[in-house]
Amino acid sequence: MTDHNRPFSEAEAEGLYRAIYERRDVRSQFLPEPIPDEVLARLLNAAHHAPSVGFMQPWDFVVIDSVEVRQQVLSIFERENQRAADNYSGERQQNYRSLKLQGILESPINLCITCDRSRGGTHVLGRNTIVETDLFSTCLAVQNLWLAARAEGIGVGWVSIIDQQQLADTLGLPEHVYPLAYLCLGYVSEFLDQPELQTKGWRSRLPLGDLVRRNGWDTRLEDGELLRCLSKENL
Numbered sequence: 001m002t003d004h005n006r007p008f009s010e011a012e013a014e015g016l017y018r019a020i021y022e023r024r025d026v027r028s029q030f031l032p033e034p035i036p037d038e039v040l041a042r043l044l045n046a047a048h049h050a051p052s053v054g055f056m057q058p059w060d061f062v063v064i065d066s067v068e069v070r071q072q073v074l075s076i077f078e079r080e081n082q083r084a085a086d087n088y089s090g091e092r093q094q095n096y097r098s099l100k101l102q103g104i105l106e107s108p109i110n111l112c113i114t115c116d117r118s119r120g121g122t123h124v125l126g127r128n129t130i131v132e133t134d135l136f137s138t139c140l141a142v143q144n145l146w147l148a149a150r151a152e153g154i155g156v157g158w159v160s161i162i163d164q165q166q167l168a169d170t171l172g173l174p175e176h177v178y179p180l181a182y183l184c185l186g187y188v189s190e191f192l193d194q195p196e197l198q199t200k201g202w203r204s205r206l207p208l209g210d211l212v213r214r215n216g217w218d219t220r221l222e223d224g225e226l227l228r229c230l231s232k233e234n235l
């Protein structure tokens with residue numbers, strides 16, 4: 001009988017950490033080959049095993065392989081991306097415009113992970129005070145899928161430069177269903193070592209030691225073992 005309480009073997013733990021560290025947001029490296037349904041089903045099942053407030057499971061998965069629908073979503077992206085570029089000027093704007101921020105048509109499958117805000121009725125256990133916990137839960141489903149996809153050699157790119165209402169209309173979502181994540185999925189030519197925004201000089205990973213505080217906001221880690229270990233992790 002399997003002992004479900006045993007810790008992961010070293011190789012299993014390493015696999016999990018690999019998925020975490022080598023997961024990338026993918027926009028430019030998609031290959032057109034299709035994702036077999038069997039593999040897609042595994043990814044959706046990984047998402048479906050995410051934690052959720054009151055076991056609400058507020059997600060649905062809208063699988064989009066129609067080129068026509070994807071073209072409509074791309075148009076929504078293009079309008080919003082133009083507006084986003086207007087937030088910058090000069091060199092920063094040029095850099096922004098040079099970034100590839102979606103792979104809607106290049107990836108074989110787009111997936112909208114939605115959050116049904118009414119699932120489970122009016123009183124969901126744990127959602128009495130913080131009503132956004134249904135959205136948080138759905139984000140965890142996205143992350144489960146993202147990590148499982150990495151382990152399967154499949155890239156995922158999250159496209160959020162999109163007007164949510166226009167997206168909801170395009171997909172015919174009911175009013176109580178929120179389009180939380182629009183994702184592009186496909187096999188890739190490579191997974192980059194670093195976030196693309198970092199290699200393109202947009203923004204770098206922050207030093208972890210600067211982000212850890214103790215017992216309250218005002219106390220940073222000045223020295224000690226934890227800070228030394230965190231600095232090592234950062235390398």
Ligand SMILES: Cc1cc2c(cc1C)N(C[C@H](O)[C@H](O)[C@H](O)COP(=O)(O)O)c1[nH]c(=O)[nH]c(=O)c1N2
Pocket residue numbers: 023024025026027100101102157158159160161194195196197
């Ligand atoms: C909620 C949310 C929304 C977006 C993203 C992520 C998340 C979590 N990211 C991807 C983001 O840029 C990326 O995760 C970071 O740059 C870090 O890179 P890696 O994911 O580690 O490769 C993203 N990327 C992109 O090209 N277009 C987009 O619209 C978005 N939107």
